[in-house]
Amino acid sequence: MNRSTMLLLMLWMSFFTESVQAKMTVINDVLGRKVEVDLPAQKVVLGFYAEDYMAIGTETAFDKVVGISRDTWKTWRPANWSLYTNYRPSLKDIPDVGEVEAQTFSIEKVISLKPNVILLADWQYKSLGTDISRLTNANIPIVVVDYNAQTLDRHIKSTKIIGQLTGQNERARKIADEYKLAIENTLQRIKEANLxxxxxxxxxxxxxxxxxxxxxxxxxxxxxxxxxxxxxxxxxxxxxxxxxxxxxxxxxxxxxxxxxxxxxxxxxxxxxxxxxxxxxxxxxxxxxxxxxxxxxxxxxxxxxxxxxxxxxxxxxxxxxxxxxxxxxxxxxxxxxxxxxxxxxxxxxxxxxxxxxxxxxxxxxxx
Structure with a gap:
């Protein structure tokens, strides 16, 4: 086999491997939107819920995070941010895309990072208003999750969505089931007591x-x-x-x-x-x-x-x-x-x- 043939074979094998690893999948987000995403996600911009993303997707999920809304972590929970960055200093190197509530969120920065998905909280998605169209026009899939509502349904859906994005479906189901059991057992006690x-x-x-x-x-x-x-x-x-x-x-x-x-x-x-x-x-x-x-x-x-x-x-x-x-x-x-x-x-x-x-x-x- 000559060198040119070997190089072509290696390129074909690389393409084949990537196509096997990344599969176009339709995700139903918490707003009922159907979003096509290559899974597991290889380049992610994370708007919120950083600890959830790590707990569900494992620490390795952050190897694929190319942008983050840093203020929702570093500014809102500074000591928690320090706890994680002392353990994993590379978190500091993830580009900051700004914060929606402070009106510093940069659509241009997000687009420049060329993510294959951006994960937003429900409140972030709604607050961005017409700017959302700029992301969709740039062919960046937007997946919406929501832990802010504090409802059992949205907690479970959001957890399973993150599991899909990170390729950790079984882990996500386990975490979601444990959460569901804790909440339902708590509610059952209250219901039976009728206080x-x-x-x-x-x-x-x-x-x-x-x-x-x-x-x-x-x-x-x-x-x-x-x-x-x-x-x-x-x-x-x-x-x-x-x-x-x-x-x-x-x-x-x-x-x-x-x-x-x-x-x-x-x-x-x-x-x-x-x-x-x-x-x-x-x-x-x-x-x-x-x-x-x-x-x-x-x-x-x-x-x-x-x-x-x-x-x-x-x-x-x-x-x-x-x-x-x-x-x-x-x-x-x-x-x-x-x-x-x-x-x-x-x-x-x-x-x-x-x-x-x-x-x-x-x-x-x-």
């Missing part, structure tokens, strides 16, 4: 006690409270997310209060939760919120039913333990046998390459 719905308030404590910040109606923590049979006091005032006035909160007289926070809260007097956060600091910050004007008259304060929760553990397949923490806080006698924070850490041991340390759930010290 009175506790009036519940959740607030993102990023602005500290001095200024009321976001609460949630139909999505995020609000959706979790409703799913668990709670009476979410924000429902009459906030459709998706927004603020309630101090007067509205007081008049609603909540029996259970949750303040969520991230590692960024370590600055100032904001609620601090998450990677690297000392439990005493988290409890101290939580106590600060109970000192708000007239809050001492509310049942939640009188009965010390004020809880801190890690905001980074919402909108993720890692979130079943946080759902169970909320359930345990709302119905303490039903869930004495579970340790949600340990369950959260156990997920990392099983599915992720890093080991977080810090405070992910908290309660006002009794």
């Amino acid at each position: 009175v719905k506790p009036r519940t308030y959740v607030e993102y404590g990023n602005k500290g006690p001095g200024k009321f910040s976001f609460t949630y109606g139909k999505n995020m923590w609000g959706a979790v409270v409703t799913m668990l049979g709670g009476n979410n006091i924000a429902t009459p005032f906030v459709e998706w997310w927004g603020t309630m006035s101090p007067e509205q909160v007081l008049a609603s007289n909540p029996e259970v209060i949750f303040l969520s926070g991230t590692e960024s809260g370590v600055k100032g007097d904001a609620m601090a939760m998450g990677q690297g956060i000392d439990r005493k600091l988290a409890e101290s910050r939580l106590k600060g919120f109970t000192k708000r004007a007239s809050w001492e008259q509310m049942p939640a304060i009188k009965n010390q039913r004020v809880y801190g929760i890690y905001h980074g553990a919402a909108r993720t397949i890692l979130g079943a333990p946080m759902v169970r923490f909320i359930a345990k806080s709302m119905y303490p006698n039903l869930f004495e046998d579970i340790n949600p924070e340990q369950e959260y850490l156990d997920f990392y041991k099983q599915y992720l390459p890093v080991t977080p340390t810090g405070t992910f759930t908290a309660q006002v010290a009794k």
Whole structure:
């Protein structure tokens, strides 16, 4: 066999191998859109849900990530970002495509990376509006997933979609089944107990006690409270997310209060939760919120039913333990046998390459 013939044979074999590895498949995303993608995806731009992508697709899935919305990880959860980049420094080298909410997302940057798919959260897809057409005109398939809705259906669908994209269908099914079992068992206990719905308030404590910040109606923590049979006091005032006035909160007289926070809260007097956060600091910050004007008259304060929760553990397949923490806080006698924070850490041991340390759930010290 001469050299030219051998070279042609090698090129043909290379083409054949790639064609076997990458197969055009139709994905039905969470919006019911049918999207044709070469699978497993070889060049991915990741808009959100980085930990989910790694947990489901394994660490090797990030070998195929050519672009990322870095602020949704580094800025929103800085200590978590450091945890991963200390373990895998190459994450820092993935090109940043900007962030949708901050209006820095660059369509031009995405197109320049020549991905064969871009994975967006539902809220990102909708926020980009007409810019979406620029991506589709560039023949870049867009697949939409959604953990923000905090519904069992979308969590399961999103997990299986990521499994398809990364070629980890069996792993995705296992993770999805475990999530489904945890949620359904939690809901079953509540249903069988048939208890009175506790009036519940959740607030993102990023602005500290001095200024009321976001609460949630139909999505995020609000959706979790409703799913668990709670009476979410924000429902009459906030459709998706927004603020309630101090007067509205007081008049609603909540029996259970949750303040969520991230590692960024370590600055100032904001609620601090998450990677690297000392439990005493988290409890101290939580106590600060109970000192708000007239809050001492509310049942939640009188009965010390004020809880801190890690905001980074919402909108993720890692979130079943946080759902169970909320359930345990709302119905303490039903869930004495579970340790949600340990369950959260156990997920990392099983599915992720890093080991977080810090405070992910908290309660006002009794």
